[in-house]
Amino acid sequence: MSETAWGTWARRVGMAPGAVYALVVLSLTFTLFTTQFLTLRNLTNVGMQGSVLIIVALGMTLIILSQGIDLSLGPVMGLAGVVLALAVKQQVGLPLAIVAAIVVGGCFGLLNGVLIARLGLPPFVVTLGTFGMAQGLALVLTQGSSIPGLGPAVQYFNDGRILGVQVPIIMTAVAFLVVYVILYYTKFGTYVFALGGNQEALALAGVRTRLYKTGVYVLGGGLAGVAALVMTARMNAAHPTVGVGLEFDAIASVILGGTSFERGKGWLGGTIFGALAVSVLRNGLNLIGLSTSWQVSMVGMVIILAIVVDSLRGI
Amino acid sequence: MAEGLVLQLEGISKQFPGVRALDDVSFDLRHGEVHMLVGENGAGKSTLMKVLAGAYGHDAGRIVINGQPADIRNPAQALALGVSVIYQEFNLVPYLSVAQNIFLGREPRHPKIPGLIDHTRMKAEAQALLESLGVDVDPQAMVHDLGVAQQQMVEVAKALSVNAQIVVMDEPTSALTTREIVQLFAAIRRLTTRGVGVIYISHRLEEVFEIGDRITVLRDGKWITTLNVQDATMDGVIQAMVGRAIDRLFPRDFMMEKGEVAVAVHNLHRHGVLQDITMTVRCGEIVGLAGLVGAGRTELARVIFGADPYDEGEVEIFGRTVRGSPTERVAIGVGLLPEDRKREGLALILPLRENVVVASLRRLFPSGIIRRAKEHAVVTDFVKSLDIATPSINRMTKFLSGGTQQKVVLAKWLCTQSRFLIFDEPTRGIDVGAKAEIHQLMNELVKHGAAILMISSELPEVLNMSDRIYVMHKGRITKELSREEANQETILRHAMGVTP
DSSP states (O other), X not given: OOHHHHHHHHHHHHTOOHHHHHHHHHHHHXXXXXXXXXXXXXXXXXXXXXXXXXHHHHXXXXXXXXXXXXXXXXXXXXXXXXXXXXXXXXXXXXXXXXXXXXXXXXXXXXXXXXXXXXXXXXXXXXXXXXXXXHHHHXXXXXXXXXXXXXXHHHHHHHHOEETTEEHHHXXXXXXXXXXXXXXXXXXXXXXXXXXXXXXXXXXXXXXXHHHHHHHHHHHHHHHXXXXXXXXXXXXXXXXXXXXXXXXXXXXXXXXXXTOOSSTTOOOHHHHHHHHHHHHXXXXXXXXXXXXXXXXXXXXXXXXHXXXXXXXXXXX | OOTTEEEEEEEEEEEETTEEEEEEEEEEEETTOEEEEEOOTTSSHHHHHHHHHTSSOOSEEEEEEXXXXXXXXXXXXXXXXXXXXXXXXXXXXXXXXXXHHXXXXXXXXXXXXXXXXXXXXXXXXXXXXHHHTTOOOOTTSBGGGSOHHHHHHHHHHHHHHTTOSEEEEESTTTTOOHHHHHHHHHHHHHHHHTTOEEEEEOSOHHHHHHHOSEEEEEETTEEEEEEEGGGOOHHHHHHHHHXXXXXXXXXXXXXXXXXXXXXXXXXXXXXXXXXXXXEEEETTOEEEEEEOTTSSHHHHHHHHHTSSOOSEEEEEETTEEEOSOHHHHHHTTEEEEOSSIIIIIOOTTSBHHHHHHTTOHHHHOTTSOOOHHHHHHHHXXXXXXXXXXXXXXXXXXXXXXXXXXXHHHHHHHHHTTOSEEEEESTTTXXXXXXXXXXXXXXXXXXXXXXXXXXXXXXXHHHHHHOSEEEEEETTEEEEEEETTTOOHHHHHHHHTTOOO
16 A cells, blocks of 8 residues: 555544444444443444444445445345355355355446446446345345354354454455455445546546446445344344345445535545444443334434535534 | 648538538638637637537538548547647646546556556656646646636647647637737747747637738628638628628717716625725616636625625625625616626526526516416517527526626616616627617616616727726726826826826
8 A cells, every 4th residue: 555545544534424423423422322332242233233234334334435326235235145054055065155245236237337338327226126136136035034043154154263364354444455455456346436527538538437337236245245244143043024124224324424415525444434323322222122113213324414514514 | 722721611501400511611721820719708709619520510512631531439439530639618627637638538648567658758748748738737737726828828838739730729819818829929920930820719809910811700600701810800800600781899989977876886896805995886887897817706795785894894886885795786786797707697598588597586576486377478579679699588598698697687687677787798708789789778777767887898899888997906996087187008007006
């Protein structure tokens, strides 16, 4: 990583988006009001639970940077988990099952991307449609019930450790690094910013904009497939509806992280902070004993609060 | 093949549904020359350049580059042949660096790691390019953080980075200040000494004579004439453009009796923007507001219109102290024709008809139900009285020319029965013929007792249109001049804050 990348990194943290402050404030609050929050065990837990969200939110960041949105990522992750579990049950071998999950995610991304980039359809509507498709398909494949008991090989992706660090956390870190390099050091990444900032300029530079735009959704879907592995391993089961709502948390993380819906403005690091803030919020509310329904509502409130504060600060 | 020609366009025709945009147009470009391309809006200049750039196809004719017939069907092919176009609307990506923008689509590959960009080389080459243009811009700065002039220079650098033999500039100076234009012209001269041919589209005829070698005039999609600049005269070029002789560019042959005070501003202060502004505009007069870009003229207009807040002072309009929003101003008869009419003055994707009545719906239809027949009658009246050139009142506004769009904005405010109108750069980007028409309309308005505050960066416009002139510098009014006192030197001196 070049020296300047660190320089801009520091500058960006200096004018940090709401996520950073939200993370600090929430962490302090939960430390004060609960005894369990600030324990290594709980913080590891936050990291483990946050890993699925972070992996999906990374893809969502690129999609939003390109001035798109993908509502289907939650259900697509659920469906990929179902496919993974079915493949494992069919004894095809875990590697092939993992590939199948990622391919399913990628295929939904491809479908989204083609409809959005080729046909010029609005991302919101297209991905709302594929949201329903993925959700329905997952229910059909499982007949509405979960697929439990996938065995130790799958569980390794939750329980396993490499050099003492939990596998999900390693996977998240690797995913971040890979997406980071893609975004800041490849043509593809440059064009993601350009798609959001000035698609016309990109087209006039002779770049095949539709190809790259499609690629953004494929990447997002593929990452949802990876997240499905972590999620399924954690539960040692695939639930058809487990992904619903994840797209909400992912979009929330991206927004909290300071990525804007306009003109390709944003940064990947912010999304990590955003996702951690959302995870800390959910974890802390759990510790306090608030129900999941309340948690969703609180995440919504924090988003609104964060963008209000940002707009007052003039960012 | 003619010696020294880098480009020949031969008999180019282009048909759009319902319009023959280009009709058998021929054009050529020598190495190292600046060839001016002029014509009214809709004359076909931009279309011709888009054909050359591969953004449009063409129905007939051929493109020859360096004596070789060139088959240009998309922007990538045009770039590969050394054709580089700087469009009027900047084609920069705001949240990428200067270097990334310059090399967009042609990022150098990392020497060792496949798939990655060589940021180091990209930065170094961008730096070298910018230096060769004599421009001081950090290649790693985000384009979003640059001023308009710097962005323009980035565009020029971008055009050069493809090893362009042919650079097309579409209205490059429309957003630049005088000093920045000097910088741009210096950069253009560096290009031509390297043998690059420059095609330069402009509405500002003074520029033709300052930077051009040859000039080609298009009108209604047809080639009219090509002249050496030393053989051309301003009047001759204008005549060729409009196809008729224009008596005077800025007609003004009457003075009105000054009526009641339309707007009075007392000691207005807006922190960091406006300081201690006191001014009046009376009915029956045009008051010019001169100054350099950034002097605070548009900001003042917006405060008067209620679009921006202020900290101290008082704004009085038609004898009433006003404090509130534009809604209140519109109700008492104020209209603002903004500088950026496409964004702030019009809803481009709506038909002309709706743009005219949009601010008057409450007045026209107090019941809240829009009656099409009445709307039709009202709008048709304005189309007639303002001589708005449109095939139909249902025409989508974005398809109208700049001058016609400005008339639509004017119709909107006449429809609200405005008596005090603020024109911010009323003729920017508007061709010569339409410009005269806008000026005529402004004169008609004051004749009928309206008050006009006119912001303009074109000194001839200020001098010829205004009854009185306020000159602004750094947020202050530095001088008030009568029509008789005013001349270019005095205005410029006060605009630059030089006190004698």
